[in-house]
Amino acid sequence: MSLIYNRVALIGLGLIAGSMAHAMRESGLAGEITGHARSEATRDTAREIGLCDRICDSAAEAVAGADLVVLAVPVGAMGDVAAEIAPHLAPGATVTDVGSVKQAVIDAVGPHIPDGVHFIPGHPLAGTEHSGPRAGFASLFRNRWWLLTPLPGTDPGAVDRLSGLIAAMGAKTDRMEPGHHDLVLAVTSHAPHLIAYTMVGVADHLRRVTDEEVIQYSAAGFRDFTRIAASDPTMWRDVFLHNKEATLDILGRFTEELFVLQRAIRMGDGEQLFDYFSRTRAIRRGIIEAGQDTDAPDFGRTPGARP
């Protein structure tokens, strides 16, 4: 593959930025990769593992001369970072972000972007429950979606160039209106995360069942929740605070629906439960057919071949 950007600046050095660094290096997509993180410990770790070509002590230094700047900080920090780097952005540069919420980021970052700089908000639908500069790996984006929510009037050439980088890292791009993005993600990601956090919290508080038992017997379903609920607390705090409306809407629907099933259990209405559970199976089949998961039982966790 060939060079797409001469200098890429990564602001924030967590799982996503780290994985981008690995993926861009693997295919020679960037001439130089600079990086900055607010925490000195993170910068030290990044230097130690050689995550970028150059780790800078300030965001301003990192973005100087970059033709692509990637904001990979928690959603709540995007506005401050944008204000800090704005005077140092090169004319013609592209600024993108990887935040899980789009309208709030556009509102926070947009006003700081100078004329002649392209701002193209983005969101890679990829991640693991690990975080920090050591968590990244080159294949994170492979076969995953990377949504872009460009504003009206954005230079098509700049969008195509960014899309080219994303495709070269193995992801599929799609474009979406920011508000619609935030609703889709509230359903597919934000509400499920809050629910998983809640269920793990319930288990934690339940004193009649010892912690040890909850942990020991987790394989029966709870385990999948704890993986989700182990995700980065700062990132998720910011997601909920900045996609408040859509998340609360979905949670409201969720509670209504849960009460219907709870009532069916209380009333002993087996038919209603059976019908409900049969419908949800079809969605799962759709996800496997869409290539977003494996059909291997239990995510292929269990060792040993099937007969």
Add this chain to the structure above:
Amino acid sequence: MSLIYNRVALIGLGLIAGSMAHAMRESGLAGEITGHARSEATRDTAREIGLCDRICDSAAEAVAGADLVVLAVPVGAMGDVAAEIAPHLAPGATVTDVGSVKQAVIDAVGPHIPDGVHFIPGHPLAGTEHSGPRAGFASLFRNRWWLLTPLPGTDPGAVDRLSGLIAAMGAKTDRMEPGHHDLVLAVTSHAPHLIAYTMVGVADHLRRVTDEEVIQYSAAGFRDFTRIAASDPTMWRDVFLHNKEATLDILGRFTEELFVLQRAIRMGDGEQLFDYFSRTRAIRRGIIEAGQDTDAPDFGRTPGARP
């Protein structure tokens, strides 16, 4: 390994019974394995793939002469099956079950067991989202828990013999009081399953977000819910109907807790969210340390090595 039972009868030929058949054969733990399923189609499939040594058209025929009988049918069907086989059980035989609820099974099965037959209720904490006679595989129980809830006065020799079989199939056994079992499982399995079913149902009903988008962008958290929600509808209907009290108790706690977090989002209380999310991370670490899951990111789903 050596023979533990001369003849094992499997009543119900789904994921668990099928996996037991594979595991027992792999290590030569049973002299003969007979099987019966109520559905003719299931029996035909089981014959076609040679799941057991002999597939019988009636449960009575399958249990005749067996020294171990395994009831592997949905919890709601246990009582009828027990009534049907009771007159045909060999003196000195052991009857066990693999139901996810224990007190209700004891109440339904216990009264039918004749004097001189040992009834030892059990529950393997193992499974996948697949079901039916083709779903089983020999390694399903490896490193998993298999809980036994023997009643007071049960012959210790019979319990030890059954524990020996379970250990030889690769599982770890533990003993528990039936009511406590049902509460622990309500937390670690039953409530999480109902919640996953509910969230998948919400996504299904949401008309503003097309099904296609929900499925396409599922990798962002929702996917794990759909795996859980793809589990066998009959089995789960029966679990909820027969562990009603404990499940409703846990769901009540869950809703209270969810409302607290929802309120924190509405009020913009970032500190409360952050503290909550930080606590749940510790539980996840405990599960990995207990050996009940992998530390590989995203369950090791993502192809490619980490750096």
